[in-house]
Amino acid sequence: MSFYVHDHISGPAEFTETAGPRFEKYNISLDTAKCFYYNATRTRATVMKTKHLKGIFPGTFDPVTYGHIDLIQRALVIFDEVIVAVAEQNSEKKPLFSIRQRLDLLRQATHGIRGVTVESFNGLVVDYARKKNIHAMIRGIRMLSDFEYEFQMALTNRKLAGDIETIFLMPHESYSYLSSRLIKEVAALHGDISAFAPALVVKALYEKFKS
16 A cells, blocks of 8 residues: 655645545544655655756767757756766767867856756766766757657667666757757858857857868
């Protein structure tokens, strides 16, 4: 026999009306039920207050865009701390910016956002997550076209590390089309990318593509 204390029960009056009949079914007095409710609520509040939730947001970030920053801010609604993990190497991509430059741009772009740590990693992201004792990995899905690749990666990571979960977040619709690759292509053709990334990133990109 088990009982579930609903998060939406606001107090003893609502508890009496909502949960009371279920306890009476098992011949448990209402006073005992209320005691259970208060103890469970107090325990839950203590756990929620003391547990520090961390998540990892991995990527190449070559360079960081407003879409990345939007996802970081959304992740902070769920987690107390988000570690933005910048991959030093990527078998499928040759970064335009060095690892030091990408870290520097990210740290400047997220300066003032509480709860963000920027670090680099090499190797498998699940190994890095285990090293940091973190069990949640954050990934962004912009369009349906992203889903197949991200779903494949999530299942592969689950096979490699079943104790680490992947959480998918959707960016604001204003950034649903945005990617680092896109803004690099526009910048290379001397287009205006000021709406896509912070000013410091825009400046760094234009300097890279100076003829």
